[in-house]
Amino acid sequence: MKLSLSPVLLTVALCAAVGSALNAQQPQGVVEALHGMSSQPANHTAFTFDHNMLQAAEGYIDDGASGKHAFAALNSITVESYHYHEPVFYLPESMSALVAAYNAAGWKHLVNQNASPRESASPHAPITDLWLHFRSGEIEDVTVLVRGQREMNLIEVSGMLSPLDLVHLSGHFGIPKVDPGAVMVPAPPGK
Numbered sequence: 773m774k775l776s777l778s779p780v781l782l783t784v785a786l787c788a789a790v791g792s793a794l795n796a797q798q799p800q801g802v803v804e805a806l807h808g809m810s811s812q813p814a815n816h817t818a819f820t821f822d823h824n825m826l827q828a829a830e831g832y833i834d835d836g837a838s839g840k841h842a843f844a845a846l847n848s849i850t851v852e853s854y855h856y857h858e859p860v861f862y863l864p865e866s867m868s869a870l871v872a873a874y875n876a877a878g879w880k881h882l883v884n885q886n887a888s889p890r891e892s893a894s895p896h897a898p899i900t901d902l903w904l905h906f907r908s909g910e911i912e913d914v915t916v917l918v919r920g921q922r923e924m925n926l927i928e929v930s931g932m933l934s935p936l937d938l939v940h941l942s943g944h945f946g947i948p949k950v951d952p953g954a955v956m957v958p959a960p961p962g963k
């Protein structure tokens with residue numbers, strides 16, 4: 773039996789592939805750094821909400837008029853979870869490679885100033901790193917990395933957002949709730 777695709781179906785498939793490739797703004801080297809981040813192997817799961825899925829979900833989340841604007845501005849949200857069987861040690865050289873990949877692509881790195889280097893490698897409480905990519909004064913992409921004792925989560929948000937939009941989106945779709953105790957500051961040069 774010969775399988776053939778109709779021209780319309782082929783066009784739709786190609787547009788979907790190109791559209792998902794355009795939403796992926798992850799800098800070169802990030803995947804490798806993430807997979808080598810820890811001292812032990814992890815169970816890895818990932819999912820993506822594309823623009824259409826986010827628009828459909830918008831009706832189920834009541835966050836006021838400004839929250840509606842945040843959803844309209846989104847292209848995609850991707851969540852990756854790494855689960856470890858034992859408390860993990862995060863390799864500083866892999867974290868440095870991750871930071872270097874984002875820096876080389878022009879992203880701005882914010883870190884929780886309350887975390888020491890020792891705590892960063894072997895956290896007792898979750899540690900958050902935040903990367904922002906700007907275009908024309910607006911946030912185009914956001915990556916949040918949350919590292920804990922037995923799990924690491926990477927959340928990537930793509931869309932033209934204001935900082936207030938990020939506050940409205942926190943707590944939804946795997947995006948961490950804004951922690952009032954965290955003091956996020958620009959990372960020192962090279963960090």
